[in-house]
Amino acid sequence: MNSTMKEKILVTGGAGFIGTHVVQKLLEEKDDVHIVILDNFSVGKADRFMPFCTGTKRLDIVKGDVRDEKILDKVLSGTNIVYHLAAVVGVDRVISMPEETWDVEVNGTKMLIEKCIYHKVKRFFLASSSECYGKYSSHSLPMKESDSIMPNTNYGKAKYECEKICEQYNREGRISCVAARYFNVYGKFQSFNGYVIPNMVMQALNNEPIKIYGHGDQLRDFMYIDDTVDATIKLIESELTGVYNIGSGKCTSIKNIAETIIKLTGSDSMITHVPIRRPTDIESKLSDNSKIRKSTNWKIGHDINTGLKETINSYRRYLNECNCNMRTSG
Secondary structure (H helix, E strand, O other): OOHHHOEEEEEEOOOOHHHHHHHHHHHHHOOOEEEEEEEOOOOOOHHHHHHHHOOOOOEEEEEOOOOOHHHHHHHHOOOOEEEEOOOOOOHHHHHHOHHHHHHHHHHHHHHHHHHHHHOOOOEEEEEEEHHHHEOOOHHHOOEOOOOOOEOOOHHHHHHHHHHHHHHHHHHHOOOEEEEEEEOEEEOOOOOOOOOHHHHHHHHHHOOOOEEEEOOOOOEEOEEEHHHHHHHHHHHHHOOOOEEEEEOOOOOEEHHHHHHHHHHHHOOOOOEEEEOOOOOOOOOEOOEOOHHHHHHOOOOOOOOHHHHHHHHHHHHHHHHHHHHHHHHHHO
């Protein structure tokens, strides 16, 4: 297909954890796409895409902010589909930057959608979060999209506000939007920015104490990155609108995750308990993923053990490359 006829896709936050995998999946599986990444590179790195940039015009990388109107006009011209994954990410950063978090999420999303409408974008995907559910009784699990919810963190409130913005534009028929509430996504190449599994894996591989915040009996719905990306792409390629949970539908305790990582790595690490970071952290999270399973042909391909093995292998390779580089430079 001629490059001028390629479907143009914008991925905001495309150099982040989920964004990187979405971009790579699209490039690997589709020959008729031209992808533009918009990212401020506060977390992600452009060099991840070097293998895809050699000798091709299928990928452009733009450094910028989703709140910059001029940049949005530039990257949205001729765009058919938008994956909006840009966000202030990581528990520590979100806690320390409440005003920036709200501005990026809410004001940035509203501006982006308005510009999408102006440029006649056909489909818009919003990356939302399970934090929208807020304080949730363990007796009421699993969490359903139809539940009455009340977010209790700044991040959750901001994401829920973005969902309502998308709902309004859907209702008015101005653009077709679909949103996904991601649960605890993990996997290869995730940053250490306050995330549980990558930090535990690295601590185990280095035989360091593994930190658990609180008692460790908290239950979480961990979702492997490849399955998350598959669900994301299926949602946007459908004609579905509204909000969908993307979670495994199974929960595992934080303590069990730590013990499994120690076992899989053969580590000598010991588990240590430290005070919780946020008083708003809830005891248990568990998704009801029946809505997306019934609405698409999405199936989960990784259980927690399989996902952890692949994640551990990726960090082992990372450490080996670091050691090789150190020996070479030395």
